Amino acid sequence: MKFVSTRNSKKLYTIDEAIHLGLAPDGGLFVPQQIKKIKMNFNHSVPIFAAKMLKPYFDQELNQITKKAFNFKIPIRHLKNGPKVLELFHGPTCAFKDFAARFLAEYAVHNQKTNLLKTVLVATSGDTGGAVAAAFLKKKNFRVVILFPKGKISKRQEKQLTSFGHNVHAFAVKGTFDDCQKIVKSAFQDKRFKKFKLISANSVNLARILPQSVYYAYTSLQYPNSTFIIPTGNLGNATACIWAKKMGFPIKKIIFACNENKTLLNYYKTGKYLPKKSVQTLANAMDVGTPSNFERVNHLYSKFINFKKEIEVYSISDQQIQSTIRNAFQKYKYEICPHTATAFAVYEKHNIKNAILVSTAHPAKFEKIVEKIIHKKIKVPKTLQKILKQKSRSVTIAPNLDTFYKNISKL
Ligand SMILES: *Cc1c(COP(=O)(O)O)cnc(C)c1O
Numbered sequence: 001m002k003f004v005s006t007r008n009s010k011k012l013y014t015i016d017e018a019i020h021l022g023l024a025p026d027g028g029l030f031v032p033q034q035i036k037k038i039k040m041n042f043n044h045s046v047p048i049f050a051a052k053m054l055k056p057y058f059d060q061e062l063n064q065i066t067k068k069a070f071n072f073k074i075p076i077r078h079l080k081n082g083p084k085v086l087e088l089f090h091g092p093t094c095a096f097k098d099f100a101a102r103f104l105a106e107y108a109v110h111n112q113k114t115n116l117l118k119t120v121l122v123a124t125s126g127d128t129g130g131a132v133a134a135a136f137l138k139k140k141n142f143r144v145v146i147l148f149p150k151g152k153i154s155k156r157q158e159k160q161l162t163s164f165g166h167n168v169h170a171f172a173v174k175g176t177f178d179d180c181q182k183i184v185k186s187a188f189q190d191k192r193f194k195k196f197k198l199i200s201a202n203s204v205n206l207a208r209i210l211p212q213s214v215y216y217a218y219t220s221l222q223y224p225n226s227t228f229i230i231p232t233g234n235l236g237n238a239t240a241c242i243w244a245k246k247m248g249f250p251i252k253k254i255i256f257a258c259n260e261n262k263t264l265l266n267y268y269k270t271g272k273y274l275p276k277k278s279v280q281t282l283a284n285a286m287d288v289g290t291p292s293n294f295e296r297v298n299h300l301y302s303k304f305i306n307f308k309k310e311i312e313v314y315s316i317s318d319q320q321i322q323s324t325i326r327n328a329f330q331k332y333k334y335e336i337c338p339h340t341a342t343a344f345a346v347y348e349k350h351n352i353k354n355a356i357l358v359s360t361a362h363p364a365k366f367e368k369i370v371e372k373i374i375h376k377k378i379k380v381p382k383t384l385q386k387i388l389k390q391k392s393r394s395v396t397i398a399p400n401l402d403t404f405y406k407n408i409s410k411l
Contacts, residue, residue: 175399212240
């Protein structure tokens with residue numbers, strides 16, 4: 001299988017090139033040259049299913065990789081008198097990003113060509129950094145460097161980024177998430193950083209999107225013709241669902257549940273894509289005004305009417321997020337995080353038939369918001385407890401490349 005940029009279908013890339021470049025040289029995003037239909041049944045464990053399903057895209061046996069990467073469960077919970085919920089938060093950092101991060105890490109370890117030290121560099125606004133760090137923790141020949149905006153992420157998220165130790169290094173940047181991302185982007189283009197052998201774990205990386213198609217495919221075979229309601233920010237998770245549908249898996253509709261960032265809702269209503277500055281909401285991992293995977297979705301549907309046939313978009317306010325967290329607890333005795341609440345709100349409000357609600361994170365990661373609403377302490381999963389007990393360590397830096405260079409050189 002070869003890959004092309006969303007902006008040029010003539011130039012072909014291998015999977016390795018696509019993963020290492022992250023972004024296509026013309027600024028577009030990598031997509032499979034074609035998404036072929038594949039016939040599968042779900043009488044396999046998830047790792048074996050994943051290896052079979054992804055093999056055409058990675059051009060290699062993946063059994064060893066998927067066995068190590070997907071070593072936790074993806075239960076579908078049936079709420080009594082309520083909807084089905086696809087729980088994607090049973091990985092080591094309790095968010096769905098563990099799937100892709102762990103696949104990327106095992107793939108990188110399996111395919112490394114030298115024993116030289118490589119540096120995985122990642123900017124994070126919350127969950128990505130922790131998932132990538134956990135995935136590469138103690139991997140020989142790899143280290144992880146995380147940049148996060150000082151004071152702008154939840155306390156538990158920060159604790160998670162800064163407590164791994166070993167080969168994980170966290171920098172608290174005196175600035176915003178955009179500043180962190182700017183530093184990362186410039187580092188990849190700066191000659192001084194060549195010697196660090198940087199690897200990108202960015203959210204647009206193909207190796208982060210493809211593995212996420214697996215849980216949609218697997219679930220759709222168990223519950224054919226369901227509609228997935230997906231809490232959406234940068235559109236990575238939803239793109240994976242769209243790709244699973246294109247592969248021929250029996251998925252009916254795909255609904256983007258967004259917060260008050262309405263770029264996608266406006267596109268759905270008008271056919272015009274107008275990126276906006278992001279606004280802060282309770283579902284902070286979805287605070288995105290310029291969804292970075294939009295170009296992939298747009299490329300796939302090419303015409304707006306085709307998009308409208310398969311996709312619906314809704315926007316949920318902070319107030320609705322709060323009332324939905326309360327209702328879910330009262331009605332179903334079920335604790336949900338603010339992101340997952342957007343999917344629940346869409347389901348309740350629009351009476352969606354045959355719905356599967358995608359739960360993207362464990363509520364214990366956002367206990368400051370959720371506990372106040374449900375008046376109950378949330379039990380912290382063991383994996384999270386372990387991380388929270390450790391000592392935090394980070395170096396605070398000014399938001400510029402030179403300072404970052406000086407500090408990374410000292411590691
Ligand atoms: C990253 C994240 C999202 C948004 O996913 P995208 O792939 O960016 O659309 C939703 N919920 C949680 C908990 C997240 O960490």
